Amino acid sequence: MMQIGFHTDDFNxxxxxxxxxxxxxxxxxxxxxxxxxxxxxYMLHSxxxxxxxxxxxxxILLRRKMDxxxxxxxxxxxxFPLTVPESLTIGVEYILHTxxxxxxxxxxxxxxxxxKHKPEGMTDNEIIAHMKRVLGIILPVAEAHKVIVNVEPHGxxxxxxxxxxxxxxxxxxxxxxxxxxxxxxxxxxxxxAAFLDQFKHKVNHVHIKDVSPELAAALRGELTGIALSSxxxxxxxxxxxIKKCIGILAKSGFQGTLCLECDAQGGPVxxxxxxxxxxxxxxx
Numbered sequence: 284m285m286q287i288g289f290h291t292d293d294f295n296x297x298x299x300x301x302x303x304x305x306x307x308x309x310x311x312x313x314x315x316x317x318x319x320x321x322x323x324x325y326m327l328h329s330x331x332x333x334x335x336x337x338x339x340x341x342x343i344l345l346r347r348k349m350d351x352x353x354x355x356x357x358x359x360x361x362x363f364p365l366t367v368p369e370s371l372t373i374g375v376e377y378i379l380h381t382x383x384x385x386x387x388x389x390x391x392x393x394x395x396x397x398x399k400h401k402p403e404g405m406t407d408n409e410i411i412a413h414m415k416r417v418l419g420i421i422l423p424v425a426e427a428h429k430v431i432v433n434v435e436p437h438g439x440x441x442x443x444x445x446x447x448x449x450x451x452x453x454x455x456x457x458x459x460x461x462x463x464x465x466x467x468x469x470x471x472x473x474x475x476a477a478f479l480d481q482f483k484h485k486v487n488h489v490h491i492k493d494v495s496p497e498l499a500a501a502l503r504g505e506l507t508g509i510a511l512s513s514x515x516x517x518x519x520x521x522x523x524x525i526k527k528c529i530g531i532l533a534k535s536g537f538q539g540t541l542c543l544e545c546d547a548q549g550g551p552v553x554x555x556x557x558x559x560x561x562x563x564x565x566x567x
Contacts, residue, residue: 288315364398466492493519517559
């Protein structure tokens with residue numbers, strides 16, 4: 284069965300910490316959670332105002348703490364843009380550190396993506412070749428730790444179906460797949476359901492984002508992604524597309540996690556989003 288979870292990004296604006304997100308998940312009957320990885324020290328996180336995890340935290344001890352809440356990681360976000368020059372240096376190291384940490388934390392997936400801008404002076408073929416080199420360094424480690432690396436449609440290359448197809452065909456591995464995002468594909472001017480249907484055999488984790496009417500009217504086709512839905516999921520112009528996506532996933536036998544991504548505003552907006560998505564999943 285499909286499971287429902289949420290990204291701790293949802294509580295960025297509320298300045299929550301990770302344990303508060305665990306409490307919210309437990310109180311709402313959710314067993315899956317996604318967060319971002321911090322490779323180093325970040326002031327807001329260290330002071331208790333940032334809902335993500337730092338890789339200096341002990342992954343086994345954190346997993347034991349999460350077990351007490353009945354909550355596990357569905358994915359950890361290591362979304363470094365793989366198409367920028369730095370992806371071969373700090374980007375690779377960041378993702379590798381996250382994979383090793385995820386394996387110890389009992390997390391089955393790590394998410395990453397490309398940059399929203401086309402790299403200056405590079406052709407599309409050169410972009411694909413660059414990503415092949417980067418992923419060629421990352422995947423052997425992912426396979427060793429049995430952690431899936433997901434590429435998310437979020438940038439210049441990954442929101443173009445023809446380029447995403449090339450990216451996903453670079454390597455044939457059970458530890459290489461796609462994290463679908465309903466909001467990013469929509470704001471990039473794509474049909475989310477058609478995008479998902481093309482790659483459903485590669486999808487093992489899904490970000491569920493709606494888009495407000497105002498944002499869609501102003502910037503659809505101009506952006507390649509959004510951080511969060513500013514409106515409750517189900518209350519924007521992408522709601523019908525999300526329903527179609529859930530239908531496709533249900534028919535294909537998807538058993539991964541549907542991860543809610545919206546500005547929770549301390550909880551109430553995520554509450555409405557969760558109630559709506561539960562109804563849609565039940566209907567599907």
